[in-house]
Amino acid sequence: MAINSLAKEEVLRSLGTSEHGLTEGEARKRYREFGPNEIREARKTPLIARFIKQFTHFLAILLWIAAGLAFLSDYLHPGEGMATLGFAIIGVIFINAIFTFVQEYRAEKSIESLRRLLPFNVKVVRDGREREIPAREIVVGDMIILSGGDRVPADARLIESRYMMVNNASLTGESEPIALHHEPCEGDLLGSRNVVFAGTTVLSGSGRAVVFATGMSTEFGHIARLTGTVEPGLSPLQIEIIRLTRIIALIATLMGIIFFLAGRIIGMGFWENFIFAIGIIVANVPEGLLPTVTLALAMGSQRMAKRKALIKNLVSVESLGSVTVICTDKTGTLTQNRMEVKGLWFNGAFAGVEKLAEAEMLCRVSYLCNNAKYLDGRYKGDPTEVALLKAVREYVGDLESERIYEIPFDSERKRMSTVNLIDGERYLLTKGAPEGILDISTRILLDNETITLKEHMRERILKAYNSLTGEGLRVLGLAYRIVAADEPLDSGLERDMIFAGLVGLEDPPRPEVPEAIRRCREAGIRIIMITGDSTRTALAIAREIGLVKGEPVIIEGEEFRRLTDRQLRKRLSHEEVIFARMTPKYKMRVVSLLKELGHRVAVTGDGVNDAPALKGADIGIAMGITGTDVARESADMVLLDDNFATIVNAIEEGRAVYDNIRKFISYIFSSNIPEIVPYLAYVLLRIPLPLTILQILAVDLGTDMLPALALGAERPTQDLMKRPPRRPDERLLNIKILSRAYLFLGPIEAAAGMTGYFYVLYSNGWKWGEMLSSIDPVYMQATTACLTAIVITQVANVFACRSFTESVFRIGFFTNRLIFVGIAFEIIFQLFIVYHPWGNGIFSTHPINLRIWLILIPFALVLFAAEEFRKLIVRRYGV
Secondary structure (H helix, E strand, O other): HHHHHHOHHHHHHHOOOOOEEHHHHHHHHHHHHHHHOOOOOOOOOHHHHHHHHHHOOOOHHHHHHHHHHHHHHHHHHHOOHHHHHHHHHHHHHHHHHHHHHHHHHHHHHHHHHHHHHOOOEEEEOOOOOEEEEEEHHHOOOOOEEEEEOEOOOOEEEEEEEEEEEOOOHHHHOOOOOEEEOOOOOOOOOOOOOOOOOOOOEEEEEEEEEEEOOOOOHHHHHHHHHHHHOOOOOOOHHHHHHHHHHHHHHHHHHHHHHHHHHHHHOOOOOOOHHHHHHHHHHHHOOOOOOOHHHHHHHHHHHHHHOOOOOEEEHHHHHHHHOOOOOEEEOOOOOOOOOOOOOEEEEEEOOOEEEHHHHOOOHHHHHHHHEEEEEEEEOOEEEEEEHHHHHHHHHHHHHOOOOOEEEEEEEEEOOOOOEEEEEEOOOOEEEEEEEEHHHOOEEEEEEOOOOOEEHHHHHHHHHHHHHHHHHHHOOOEEEEEEEEEEOOOOHHHOOOOEEEEEEEEEEEEEOOOOOHHHHHHHHHOOOOOEEEEOOOOHHHHHHHHHOOOOOOOEEEHHHHHHOOOHHHHHHHHHHHHHOEEOOOOHHEEEEEEHHHHHHHOOOEOOOOHHHHHHHHOOOOEEEEEEOOOOHHHHHHHHHEEEEOOOHHHHHHHHHHHHHHHHHHHHHHHHHHHHHHHHHHHHHHHHHHOOOOOOHHHHHHHHHHHOOOOOHHHOOOOOOOOHHHOOOOOOOOOOOOOHHHHHHHHHHHHHHHHHHHHHHHHHHHHHOOOOOOOOOOOHHHHHHHHHHHHHHHHHHHHOOOHHOOOOOOOHHOOOOOOOHHHHHHHHHHHHHHHHHHHOOOHHHHHHHOOOOOOHHHHHHHHHHHHHHHHHHHHHHHHHOOO
16 A cells, blocks of 8 residues: 555555664664665766866867967978977876866865765654654664755655645645645555655654655655656856856967068068967967866865864855855844843833742743754753743743643744643643734733733833843744634644733843954945844844944835835835844845846845845855754855855955956966067067967966966955955956966066077077077077076066966965975976976986076066066055
């Protein structure tokens, strides 16, 4: 028979389990037999296919064409060394492909390992005890405990349920909530109302279920087996990188063609002109761009993880850098989520928590209408409920009562109720938002007497409520009534309540939040608080942490519902905005309107109803400690410490990633000028070619590669969070970067290269207009001096490019050790090229003496000093 049609006892018997769950020994045995409870990817691009892809992107195709032309020219006109050039370019393609593939693979594995920091845990009953285990350890026959916000770990048959609602959209595509029960039912398994399925989410209520299918045997697993993975769309950064590479490739090709035609016009031979054109193209191609982008993103995500922010995919790292608005919860994010009862109001007067024993019904509601527990010497549960339980246990002691019914808390009613047996009577106990509790109350308990709740007393209660919230306390209203023996237990119970009093709880702000808010202001990022708490509580906390300075625009839930989109957009344009008494489902509307206003929005959330807003925001941020599985699944980033300051740190790292890619571009573009100028001089001045194509490749793929990659790992600079957010349409390559590279740093390097070249020629008696053989030692020594000059000035340039505005002395020379690893490799490789016979043979170089090095080194100092002076002018005058 189908599992859904069986009675509870038959379900337990058929799955070899009991209401006490499996024994640990039996669970281990089944785990070994059935394997882990996980969905294996149905189709993943093979590693070899991903490696081959590195040979077919736009830059690689351009280099393949250049290599093909080199081989063609060698075939048609042998003896010019073009075959060597062809093999060298192919070597470049392979080096670049291997490096990019390795970086992407390592980044992917890094993200996978970081995601394992957030295990998907499930509550189970084993050996009669409730415990929490990783979802992958669930086996058939396990008794799982589910409640609102949980993600279902496996297919399971319900044997107990209380107002349980689920969302099966991930399985069926239907987003409507489905009410479940635990009674046997006939029909199709997928349509059964007593079965929960892996991958779906519990919206509200609670229940217990017995697992009957795990991993690939679940309905979700069947779908995964039938369908392949969907290729994700390109991120804005990926699109920008593609655009950038195509622009660079187009510029390189056009320059090659233009200078080829110019050479023909002035009478150069076809083959020497052809070599010149290929040299121009190769000199302009940024071979290390793709691996550097991947490295920058991977390093950024790893630094974020160390700062308690877990990024779920690499492209989200960069997206953080352009955030202009953060919509944040209050409780647990801006505050410590360490609730403590601080004040009471009962019998018409305020009292300290030490007077709790004098308020019998206040104690009973606080203790019994509560799902927090004290187990193994620790309090477990929602922080608010833990605070209530702890206060009663400390000042009164444990209370005994049987709970026979529960109406779970939900964000619409903003209250929770239970029915408990107390002294033989059925008591309805309710706690929640004071306004809501007052709405369902008709009487009040004063001095152990129940009297009618008249208007003047309602005003006194509201005044007391406002007084407590004015102190920044979170306030709960508590009420009760006796339920008649013949009264049905359903959702209509919450009426004619007796108001018992108010409880004020303190949740102190996190000490690091005021500084984080100050940094956001400096960075041009707005912060909007969206909280379910009262206006006065929200405003008191906002003032305490420095979130508001003047009189903010405050919008409460009731008003929010009445406002049109046009009115709400106008309110959102104010600098300081607070949303109070809001339910999570309204966040999505706020996010959508902010995006319509042109903002890049980050939004925090921890509940099931936060999921749409987390998905809809540019960056969804879930809480790692208090967040539900659904929220964490929907988010782009998870805060491992639930701390607002961590969001600000993550934004800083996101900005650093984009900044580092720009530093890399500036660095490699600077060396393009000293690589291009020798070819221009060769054509226009009719001198021997000062730099060969292989020597250009020695710079681009040899000496420059590691220092450039080290810039991708640069930490955020001090001024990074003092700039306004980057515009979404801002390009990686702009006129400032181009002019700095091509008109400022590049010419200094070109001057160094040509100085070294001409110094060697003139020192050896060369006369203007004299053409030298490519194997002439003087010519080879001159090109070696030109190459060495570029390498020496690039050493200074890597320090210059560590920041666009900050002095290296302020950043610290030794704060990025990878820079020194890169420079060490650069110098060792250059010494190999200059002084080792193999290097001489491959790159057509010749050893140079110490005097030439001493002539060239001052150019590096000039470049470094000039850039430091430029940064000083920028900092002082903002130009």
